[in-house]
Amino acid sequence: MIAIIKYNAGNISSVQNALIRLGYQSIITDNVNEILDADKIILPGVGEASSAMRHLKEKGLDQAILRATQPVLGICLGLQLMCDFTEEGNTKCLSIFNTQVKKFPPKDKVPHMGWNNFSEVKGELFKNAKGDVYYVHSYYAEVSKETVATCNYIQPFSSAMQKNNFYATQFHPEKSADVGEQILKNFCTL
Amino acid sequence: MLKKRIIPCLDIKDGRTVKGINFVGIRDAGDPIELAKRYVEQGADELVFLDITATIENRATLIELVKEIALEINIPFTVGGGISSVEDVSKLIKAGADKVSINSSAVKNPQLISAISKQFGSQCVVVAIDTKYEDNEWKVFVHGGRTPTPLKTVEWAKEIEQLGAGEILLTSMNNDGTKTGFAIDITNEVSQAVNIPIIASGGAGIKAHFKEVFENTAATGGLAASIFHYGEIPIPVLKDYLKTEKIEIR
Numbered sequence: 001m002i003a004i005i006k007y008n009a010g011n012i013s014s015v016q017n018a019l020i021r022l023g024y025q026s027i028i029t030d031n032v033n034e035i036l037d038a039d040k041i042i043l044p045g046v047g048e049a050s051s052a053m054r055h056l057k058e059k060g061l062d063q064a065i066l067r068a069t070q071p072v073l074g075i076c077l078g079l080q081l082m083c084d085f086t087e088e089g090n091t092k093c094l095s096i097f098n099t100q101v102k103k104f105p106p107k108d109k110v111p112h113m114g115w116n117n118f119s120e121v122k123g124e125l126f127k128n129a130k131g132d133v134y135y136v137h138s139y140y141a142e143v144s145k146e147t148v149a150t151c152n153y154i155q156p157f158s159s160a161m162q163k164n165n166f167y168a169t170q171f172h173p174e175k176s177a178d179v180g181e182q183i184l185k186n187f188c189t190l
Numbered sequence: 191m192l193k194k195r196i197i198p199c200l201d202i203k204d205g206r207t208v209k210g211i212n213f214v215g216i217r218d219a220g221d222p223i224e225l226a227k228r229y230v231e232q233g234a235d236e237l238v239f240l241d242i243t244a245t246i247e248n249r250a251t252l253i254e255l256v257k258e259i260a261l262e263i264n265i266p267f268t269v270g271g272g273i274s275s276v277e278d279v280s281k282l283i284k285a286g287a288d289k290v291s292i293n294s295s296a297v298k299n300p301q302l303i304s305a306i307s308k309q310f311g312s313q314c315v316v317v318a319i320d321t322k323y324e325d326n327e328w329k330v331f332v333h334g335g336r337t338p339t340p341l342k343t344v345e346w347a348k349e350i351e352q353l354g355a356g357e358i359l360l361t362s363m364n365n366d367g368t369k370t371g372f373a374i375d376i377t378n379e380v381s382q383a384v385n386i387p388i389i390a391s392g393g394a395g396i397k398a399h400f401k402e403v404f405e406n407t408a409a410t411g412g413l414a415a416s417i418f419h420y421g422e423i424p425i426p427v428l429k430d431y432l433k434t435e436k437i438e439i440r
Binding site (some may be wrong): 011013016017018020022042046047048109110111112113114115116117123131132134136137138152153172174175176177178180 | 191192193195199232235264265266283284285286288299308311312313314315318356357385386387408410411440
């Protein structure tokens with residue numbers, strides 16, 4: 001069973017739909033016990049960081065994520081919330097990754113929206129996954145020790161991060177056609 | 191490198207793609223889900239569904255359709271037509287739409303753009319502009335192009351960006367349906383004036399028109415309907431051509 005964390009972020013059902021297509025059972029929940037009992041946890045996310053973080057805290061979901069020992073996957077805003085701090089609403093985040101999240105300077109179109117690559121890939125999340133993936137974000141996580149894939153738009157940023165059982169992608173695997181499905185499948189079979 | 195997006199647009203009426211579409215190889219040509227799946231297989235980068243009737247009675251049908259599409263499609267999709275409140279958006283997003291496109295209601299009530307953007311994020315708000323060159327200037331039209339407004343296109347685009355739109359879908363009414371190419375001048379002007387992504391729409395007739403719009407404007411997407419529906423330019427053929435022409439394409 002995969003727990004998809006329910007909070008005030010959009011596109012949660014997209015993640016569940018992708019898991020249904022892959023044949024995995026999932027539950028959308030904000031119940032701490034259900035989350036910690038699951039085999040895998042996904043923190044999806046499209047939304048605004050400060051209100052998302054506030055919502056997680058209100059429900060004790062921040063502590064649940066930090067206590068998790070099973071594989072956890074953060075997607076998009078989920079990745080950013082797993083970092084130390086984001087400029088979006090000047091928000092202190094979960095500090096799983098020792099990285100700052102910053103706003104893209106307006107040197108090109110923002111949001112970074114559309115299909116782009118990922119490179120310098122490390123780790124089992126990307127096994128057999130090659131090609132472009134779908135990004136949509138105005139903030140980016142800086143490249144750090146925990147970066148396992150990078151992308152370059154305006155400047156290099158973390159396309160994916162990993163530390164222990166915590167995995168995260170800035171792009172949306174659930175909206176990234178076959179490549180994204182492979183990455184989700186890799187996560188589900190960790 | 192960020193790739194340029196090729197976006198087929200499906201017009202929906204009563205939960206079906208509108209008549210006249212004759213997609214070779216698909217039995218039930220009127221089924222938007224079959225068409226959408228076909229486009230995904232062919233490598234479409236995103237899909238846009240426009241509910242052209244958009245009456246209250248059809249709203250429930252549309253929600254059901256969006257749910258079915260969301261289950262089947264593994265690329266982003268936008269739903270538009272008749273959206274006039276945050277509540278409308280909420281229903282569509284819950285059903286699985288990734289973005290919504292608003293047009294007339296944004297002109298009528300610009301605050302709707304910021305309201306949606308605040309609740310769902312700017313990435314989810316596509317503002318569609320139907321524009322026409324008349325009396326020596328590009329102006330904004332609403333109600334499916336039937337009603338002129340006093341708004342000037344570039345000024346309106348800037349306002350939309352300020353209000354929190356994530357993207358602009360710019361359709362030139364002068365070019366739409368003519369197959370003579372996208373409106374390069376206004377697409378370029380708008381894409382230079384704002385810092386959010388622009389999808390060019392209206393006028394695509396041959397492969398070279400996409401090359402032209404990507405080379406001469408800062409548009410990051412090109413949208414078309416009939417040339418894809420009728421199989422005049424299959425998406426894989428278009429993408430191969432653009433790659434040969436050194437345009438960044440997935």
